[in-house]
Amino acid sequence: MQAIWTSLQKIGLRLARPDILFWVLPLMMALLILGTVAQKNIGLYAAQEEYFGSFYTWIGPKTFTIPIPAGLTIMGIFLVNLTCKFLFRSEWSWQRSGSILSHFGVLLLVFGGVMTALTSQEGFLMVGQGDQSNIVEDYHSRNLVVYDTEGRPFVTIPHENLHDALRIELPTMPVTLTIDKYCFNCSISMRPQSEQEGWHSPGNRMMLNKAPADSTDEKNLTGIEFTINGAKDEDINGKYLTFVGFPKPPVLDIDDEQTITIELERAKRPLPFAVKLIRFERDMHPGTDMASAYTSWIKIIDEETGNNFPAKIEMNEPLRYRGFTLYQSSFDLNGDKPHTVLAVVNNKGRIFPYLASLIIALGLIIHLVIRLTGLKKSTHKEEAAR
Helix, strand or coil, X not given: CHHHHHHHHHHHHHHCCHHHHHHHHHHHHHHHHHHHHHHHHHCHHHHHHHHHCCCEEEECCCXXXXXXXXXXXXXXXXHHHHXXXXXXXXXXXXXXXXXXXXXXXXXXXXXXXXXXXXXXXXEEEEEEECCEEEEEEEEEEEEEEEECCCCCEEEEEEHHHCCCCCEEECCCCCXXXXXXXXXXXXXXXXXXXXXXXXECCCCCCEEEEECCCCCCHHHXXXXXXXXXXXXXXXXXXXXXXXXXCCCCCCEEECCCCCEEEEEEEEEEEEEEEEEEEEEEEEEECCCCCCEEEEEEEEEEECCCCCCEEEEEEECCECEEECCEEEEEEEEECCCCCCEEEEEEEECCCCHHHHHHHHHHHHHHHHHHHHHHHHHHHHHHHHHHHC
């Protein structure tokens, strides 16, 4: 047992050496510069994911790229170095207790940052006045989803896996779906009359064109043009198109008993509770059409816990419940009733910055008190010696 502890101590002391931090900090600064510059071309979200939310990334021209460690790898090394420094090189004494406590707070702060990067989820919930919903839509991820007759999804493919010529066989059906054109960001134009044969409406009048990705990820219009083969009714076979937000996605009667709906949509996930919009209010700046504030009066309906209660969400005053934070994000007044848009954030590392700040502050106070007490004692000794 002693030999194992000795080996662990040697490893810990090596991982606690300051030369590791000496090399990690320049890498952090270089990555920060690369990620900041990249935002201009690929957008804020893509830059965050590529440079700070992954373990490695590729840099260099398209003909020759090399991998470099990204944010999660660098922060992981930094966390290990700080942990080993804290455990194996700290002077465990009362005189150093304040400093040790402050160092533990810094360690907790870094750990919380890593946890946030790995587990944080963001999306939005849109609900009309008088309606309720528990479905959160992702800001960035899209899926190709095939729904059955009952409206249940039985095929879900993330947009990262979609590409031209992808052939998809639908389970329990003699039907294949072949993607003829996939574009992460599409522009829409009129289809030439010479190319309209074989297309079902509205694809016979409009076509999707591949366009450069918008730097603001939410503005990218993801779409596909695809061909259906194998349906018993020849009128069903042919070419179709759909895209995210398309109000009338293709609905196909495969046979007398089976109907499928093919949609490209933002990735969805359920909340463990429902949100009902009771009333939405908007205040305007005097003499303008600009909103000065907007407020959602909601009701939380939680069947799991039995908690049902009213709440108010307004700008800069979110609602926190069961680990989720709901912010007033936007609204939509089009249609027959107002809709509120609530940003929904699930961040398991949210509490760590608060705890870390308190621990660091407490450690600094203890350190200051100990130093002042020691200084006072030494002063008394000097006076007594005189």
